[in-house]
Amino acid sequence: MVDLPLPRTTPDGPWPEGYPSGFAVVDVETTGLASHDRIVSAAVYRLTARGDVEDHWYSPVNPQRDPGPTWIHGLTTEMLRDAPLFADVADELAERLADRVLVAHNAVFDWTMLAREFARADRTPPTRQRLCTIRLAKELALPLPNHRLETLVDHFGVEQRRAHHALDDARVLAEAFRPSLHQAAGRRLPLPLHACRPITEWSEAPAAERRQRVGAAGAWRGWRPSRRRPACPYPNPGRYQAGGRLIQGMRVAFSGDTSIDRDLLEDQAVEAGLHVATSVSALTSLLVTNAPDAATSKLTKARAVGTPIMDEAAFTHLLRDVAPAEAPAGAPAEDPAKGV
Secondary structure: OOOOOOOOEEOOEEOOOOOOOEEEEEEEEEOOOOOOOOEEEEEEEEEEOOOOEEEEEEEEOOOOOOOOOHHHHOOOHHHHOOOOOHHHHHHHHHHHHOOOEEEEOOHHHHHHHHHHHHHHOOOOOOOOEEEEHHHHHHHHOOOOOOOOHHHHHHHOOOOOOOOOOHHHHHHHHHHHHHHHHHHHHHOOOOOOEEEOOOOOOOOOOOHHHHHHHHHHHOOOOOOOOOOOOOOOOOOOOOOOOOOOOOEOOOEEEEEOOOOOOHHHHHHHHHHOOOEEEOOOOOOOOEEEEOOOOOOOHHHHHHHHHOOOEEOHHHHHHHHHHOEOOOOOOOOOOOOHHHOO
């Protein structure tokens, strides 16, 4: 018996013109969140234009350094000792990404980590566009209490078997993406696609040289008006501690351009319970910037008062799991049965 291809239709009519011809759902696990961190495992589910699974691929990757948070991804130095280097799997991975839109939950993080690894391997990734399932869920106005991966997949009745294992995270996201895609197609919504620009400078160049390049490009000299937002309902728990979680009530400031639309990024921070600050002071918990050596007033102030600095990819990754604020003394504890 020969399986005939399904017609390109949705329950409401023809499949929208201009939608991508295929997708690559990606998840990577890493040694950490900084620009010098490395990938320890990667997985790809290739999907058709309508979101059906074609095949999948997974590989551990030897990061040539300490694997970082093994309690999260479960990969130890011993387990990765004989794993291939990223350069060894780069061609196979590139083949699976070619001519497809990269899909990931918090896509800027996965894309940035992949782009840096391809640059280190002296290769250019074939990906031209990415789609973030967080952004898609917001466009669809899905009734989610938050935008964590586990919340999204649970909404669509997908069972997670091994959280923070790249292959299983890619699987559940692929299963949740298909109905999301069909909802968007049924409503004729434009997909929130963003351009993927390869990284060409992945090494740590001298600070003065990086400042010169940023100044020449002029990418960080823009100005944008601040938006009036409701007051944060949580007290400020203090500064972000390296390696820890963001905590509701933390004061977060942004400096320079961001890959995600700035208003959307700030909306995600507010939704997670963070306080978006328009300036930096000794009370600021964290400054987020993609140009840590740019000569901006916020960066100058952050260094003067000791405010931690983090790039956008790491910040958006941490947004997936923000710790709840501590209840004030004498306040009743939350009832876990409410699922809040």
